[in-house]
Amino acid sequence: MLGCLKYKTMRISETLAGHEWLGIWPTISVVLFFVIFLVIIFQVVRYDKSLVKKWESMPLETEQEFKETESSIS
Amino acid sequence: MNQQKFYYDNKIVAQFTYATVLWGIVGMLVGLLAAAQLAFPALNFEIPYTTFGRVRPVHTNAIIFAFTGNAIFTGAYYSMQRLLKVRMYSDFLSKLNFWGWQLIIVLAAVTLLAGYTMGKEYAELEWPIDILIAVVWVAFGWNMIGTMIKRRVQHIYVAIWFFLASFVAVAILHIGNSIEIPVSFLKSYPVYAGVQDAVVQWWYGHNAVAFFLTTPFLGIMYYFMPKAAGRPVYSYRLSIVHFWALIFIYMWAGPHHLLYQALPDWAQTLGVLFSVMLIAPSWGGMINGLLTLRGAWDKVRESAILKFFVVGVTAYGMSTFEGPMLSLKSVNALSHFTDWTIAHVHIGGMGWNGFLTFGMIYWLMPKLFRTKLASEKMANTHFWIATLGMLAYSVPLYWAAFTQTLMWKEFTDTGFLRYTDFMETVTRIMPMYYTRVVGGTLYFLGAILFVINVFKTAKSGSMEANEEAMAPAREVITTKKIEGETTHRWIERRAVRFTVFVFIAVFIGGMVEIIPIIAVKSNIPTIESVKPYTPLEQEGRDLYLREGCYNCHSQQVRPFRSEVMRYGEYSKEGEFVYDHPFQWGSKRTGPDLARTGYKGSPINRNAIWHYEHFFDPTSKAEGSIMPAYPWLISDDLDYSDLKKKISVLRSLGSPYPEGYEELAEADLKSQAEAISAELKKAGKDVAWNKEIIAMIAYLHKMGKDISSGGETTEEVKEEKPIEKVDFTKLTAEADLTAGADIFTKSCAVCHGANGEGNAIGPNLTDDSWIHGGTDTDIYTTVKNGVPGMPGFGTQIDDSQIRQSSSFVISKIGSNPANPKDPQGAKIVR
Numbered sequence: 080m081l082g083c084l085k086y087k088t089m090r091i092s093e094t095l096a097g098h099e100w101l102g103i104w105p106t107i108s109v110v111l112f113f114v115i116f117l118v119i120i121f122q123v124v125r126y127d128k129s130l131v132k133k134w135e136s137m138p139l140e141t142e143q144e145f146k147e148t149e150s151s152i153s
Numbered sequence: 154m155n156q157q158k159f160y161y162d163n164k165i166v167a168q169f170t171y172a173t174v175l176w177g178i179v180g181m182l183v184g185l186l187a188a189a190q191l192a193f194p195a196l197n198f199e200i201p202y203t204t205f206g207r208v209r210p211v212h213t214n215a216i217i218f219a220f221t222g223n224a225i226f227t228g229a230y231y232s233m234q235r236l237l238k239v240r241m242y243s244d245f246l247s248k249l250n251f252w253g254w255q256l257i258i259v260l261a262a263v264t265l266l267a268g269y270t271m272g273k274e275y276a277e278l279e280w281p282i283d284i285l286i287a288v289v290w291v292a293f294g295w296n297m298i299g300t301m302i303k304r305r306v307q308h309i310y311v312a313i314w315f316f317l318a319s320f321v322a323v324a325i326l327h328i329g330n331s332i333e334i335p336v337s338f339l340k341s342y343p344v345y346a347g348v349q350d351a352v353v354q355w356w357y358g359h360n361a362v363a364f365f366l367t368t369p370f371l372g373i374m375y376y377f378m379p380k381a382a383g384r385p386v387y388s389y390r391l392s393i394v395h396f397w398a399l400i401f402i403y404m405w406a407g408p409h410h411l412l413y414q415a416l417p418d419w420a421q422t423l424g425v426l427f428s429v430m431l432i433a434p435s436w437g438g439m440i441n442g443l444l445t446l447r448g449a450w451d452k453v454r455e456s457a458i459l460k461f462f463v464v465g466v467t468a469y470g471m472s473t474f475e476g477p478m479l480s481l482k483s484v485n486a487l488s489h490f491t492d493w494t495i496a497h498v499h500i501g502g503m504g505w506n507g508f509l510t511f512g513m514i515y516w517l518m519p520k521l522f523r524t525k526l527a528s529e530k531m532a533n534t535h536f537w538i539a540t541l542g543m544l545a546y547s548v549p550l551y552w553a554a555f556t557q558t559l560m561w562k563e564f565t566d567t568g569f570l571r572y573t574d575f576m577e578t579v580t581r582i583m584p585m586y587y588t589r590v591v592g593g594t595l596y597f598l599g600a601i602l603f604v605i606n607v608f609k610t611a612k613s614g615s616m617e618a619n620e621e622a623m624a625p626a627r628e629v630i631t632t633k634k635i636e637g638e639t640t641h642r643w644i645e646r647r648a649v650r651f652t653v654f655v656f657i658a659v660f661i662g663g664m665v666e667i668i669p670i671i672a673v674k675s676n677i678p679t680i681e682s683v684k685p686y687t688p689l690e691q692e693g694r695d696l697y698l699r700e701g702c703y704n705c706h707s708q709q710v711r712p713f714r715s716e717v718m719r720y721g722e723y724s725k726e727g728e729f730v731y732d733h734p735f736q737w738g739s740k741r742t743g744p745d746l747a748r749t750g751y752k753g754s755p756i757n758r759n760a761i762w763h764y765e766h767f768f769d770p771t772s773k774a775e776g777s778i779m780p781a782y783p784w785l786i787s788d789d790l791d792y793s794d795l796k797k798k799i800s801v802l803r804s805l806g807s808p809y810p811e812g813y814e815e816l817a818e819a820d821l822k823s824q825a826e827a828i829s830a831e832l833k834k835a836g837k838d839v840a841w842n843k844e845i846i847a848m849i850a851y852l853h854k855m856g857k858d859i860s861s862g863g864e865t866t867e868e869v870k871e872e873k874p875i876e877k878v879d880f881t882k883l884t885a886e887a888d889l890t891a892g893a894d895i896f897t898k899s900c901a902v903c904h905g906a907n908g909e910g911n912a913i914g915p916n917l918t919d920d921s922w923i924h925g926g927t928d929t930d931i932y933t934t935v936k937n938g939v940p941g942m943p944g945f946g947t948q949i950d951d952s953q954i955r956q957s958s959s960f961v962i963s964k965i966g967s968n969p970a971n972p973k974d975p976q977g978a979k980i981v982r
Contacts, residue, residue, distance in 0.1 A: 139380070
């Protein structure tokens with residue numbers, strides 16, 4: 080099993096080693112993150128208001144329970 | 154609509170609740186013992202199974218995996234059934250999850266105390282238990298995803314996303330970090346070595362915090378806080394954004410545990426950058442939690458549950474601000490290896506995880522047992538005691554950390570370390586260690602009230618094992634993209650697809666950092682002089698792991714002037730290539746040990762010193778809080794697995810020649826006999842096959858290979874009584890002038906220009922003397938030297954020694970400026 084591990088790492092090192100790719104590594108990462116981040120924000124903002132309303136009240140289940148909880152802690 | 158009847162499984166929730174309560178008490182009690190051991194070392198009891206090095210991993214594992222682990226299952230099993238309107242996917246998997254997890258906990262406690270450990274923090278458990286953890290964890294995930302698939306509602310509520318992400322990430326982390334090659338049933342070596350092992354371990358360790366202590370508790374927060382407050386979460390949109398941001402960013406931040414250490418710079422930078430970015434999604438979660446109480450703040454006054462939630466979420470906010478701050482290199486230079494880390498994790502552990510768990514169970518018990526909480530007043534008392542306890546625990550530790558780190562780094566005007574003796578920095582923080590025990594005790598007492606309350610509540614009601622519920626029949630959940638819906642909506646709708654995307658988000662960060670370090674050779678420059686461990690040294694290293702030395706000692710000298718002066722040459726990546734596992738440590742309760750075999754290091758000690766120190770640490774360092782290890786001296790070294798160890802290590806890259814297995818035992822014996830012979834010279838009769846011999850061999854290996862010159866550690870000298878020759882001081886002016894010249898050249902550097910003393914040597918002009926103050930004593934000291942001072946008998950001739958000694962004697966009582974405080978005994982001349 081170990082033999083195969085070594086073999087694989089050799090292959091990756093042959094592809095990646097020895098160039099200035101290291102410097103660009105963090106840059107790619109940050110760009111990648113911000114793109115994904117912006118896409119998600121964009122989509123979330125576009126969500127239908129009534130849907131969000133429905134989703135966020137899921138833990139409260141029913142109107143009944145909502146009131147029960149209300150009275151149990153007040 | 155077509156209503157369907159089904160039953161919630163409440164029994165499994167109650168079982169996890171009981172387990173949480175039980176292991177919480179056990180984990181806290183063990184933690185209290187560990188804290189008390191640092192304050193009162195006698196509590197180590199001088200037996201292997203109760204020493205700090207083994208007790209502390211039991212505490213961390215019990216709190217993380219037993220207490221909060223069971224709390225996660227409690228929260229997940231209760232909320233998922235209700236949010237998805239369905240019973241858990243499989244009762245069998247639920248049971249397997251419960252009993253398997255409890256079995257793991259028991260096995261963990263037993264093996265850790267018995268000394269079976271991987272030596273990697275929070276991943277200490279040996280390979281058979283690792284496999285068991287993987288099986289049980291997959292059972293949990295399978296059960297969860299199965300439940301999601303057969304759900305009766307369209308949308309999966311955000312709390313479940315967090316549980317799902319936790320499952321996916323912990324599975325990746327656990328498997329990735331636990332790839333190890335067994336030597337025997339309870340001993341294995343990780344496939345990674347040195348720097349690679351460090352990166353993988355802290356990728357794991359950091360994200361164990363992220364995906365075991367953070368995301369599942371956010372899931373708990375998103376379900377139970379709206380429940381307790383009676384209003385929906387503040388912003389559902391924010392919860393979606395901060396979910397993705399959190400699981401994506403967290404995975405990159407691991408290297409902040411290795412700043413200034415032997416790790417490529419780019420990896421450190423990446424770790425810092427993403428740690429700072431983490432503050433945004435973390436605070437997104439905190440704000441969302443706290444603002445859920447909008448319009449309900451008045452209830453906090455009465456409700457203990459809400460009090461626990463509010464302070465818990467606030468503690469989360471504090472920890473997640475402090476975390477990024479500690480990841481800044483300048484702050485980390487001060488905080489790392491000190492009690493700052495311990496204080497930080499206890500705000501998170503006691504505040505966030507503890508308080509959320511208490512709040513959740515106080516809310517849950519009356520629901521499960523269809524009754525009221527036995528005593529709201531007792532719960533409120535618990536809250537106040539626990540809050541006080543948390544403060545009394547952490548504030549002294551912050552204080553201890555600031556004090557100690559500044560002492561470690563303080564220099565005198567002349568450029569020497571102000572506190573050369575590590576012990577000075579330990580004795581100074583002892584009062585804080587006592588206070589910490591008081592804080593821990595308070596927190597524990599609060600938890601006792603919690604147990605009583607839970608028990609009484611259970612007794613006053615009755616549990617419905619299968620609670621009846623009604624819900625509309627399953628809606629059709631299409632796989633295709635509905636027109637007009639966003640991609641995100643499409644991803645989240647299907648359980649398996651959603652899991653795959655979570656997997657990708659979590660996977661990217663880890664791989665970006667780990668693959669290059671494992672794959673690219675140039676990242677870890679090799680050092681030719683670094684040799685693999687000899688059989689005896691390797692056995693010694695395994696003892697070092699067994700005793701959990703890494704809990705208190707680091708093996709990593711950072712490139713700071715203060716550390717290089719205290720320990721010796723700073724650590725390089727290439728030194729660790731044969732370390733399976735790495736042992737860099739993360740706390741210096743005692744000094745760093747990376748240079749114990751390095752020639753010229755101030756912490757290099759000979760064999761007899763180590764022998765006496767292990768037998769009774771206080772005999773070598775007054776006030777030491779290190780436990781004694783008498784069994785190392787009395788027990789025989791078990792090297793029965795040596796052959797297997799050699800072949801496993803060779804397969805992992807240690808260049809032992811083929812067939813070395815057959816020679817290893819003879820090599821071990823001859824090296825051990827040499828150390829045994831050395832100890833004999835000093836009158837200690839220790840057989841070569843005792844454990845202490847291997848331990849000494851290992852301690853003398855660390856740093857040895859990068860020392861210039863072959864021989865490293867001073868040999869034990871045969872003890873010959875020093876001959877004292879009676880000496881009468883010279884009084885002639887010419888002799889004293891000559892003596893003054895010699896003094897300026899040879900003595901002033903350590904004793905000051907006028908003999909007033911400095912950071913190195915004592916004051917020679919007062920009436921206190923460390924090595925005797927008669928004329929003959931002073932002459933003997935100059936001639937033969939004393940520990941810490943060379944003898945000048947070999948450098949200058951006897952007449953010059955007489956002249957310089959006479960000059961020193963003539964200066965007694967001269968009251969120079971800036972005198973050093975008296976040391977030693979007063980001598981009436």
